[in-house]
Amino acid sequence: MHRPPPGEYVTFSTADEPCQAFIPAALPPQPPLAWTPALRRRFDDALVALGRLDAITALLPNATLLLYSFVRKEAVL
Known part of the structure; x- marks a missing residue:
């Protein structure tokens, strides 16, 4: 069975640093997301x-500069 790639890499720059x-890839619409109270609470916390x-x-x-530091930190982790 052939599956499409799970996504793609894009190149951009932040603070003149290429990243x-x-x-x-977009998620399939089915099955629909089940919004349980616990999931809704986590979603609200993230917002x-x-x-x-x-x-x-x-x-x-x-x-x-803040964004740049987070990009660098994520790259190190």
Whole structure:
């Protein structure tokens, strides 16, 4: 059985540093996601964390430097 690749790598740059990111292929719509109370709670927690990160980056003089440090840290891990 032949399966399509699970995604693709794209090249981009941040803070003038070339990087690669894996972009996964779209998930199939079936079976639909079962939103249990525990999953909904985790999803809501993730949205709150993203909101906090967005608020913090608005206060930074150069948010690109923060992003660059996270990209480098992820590459090391």
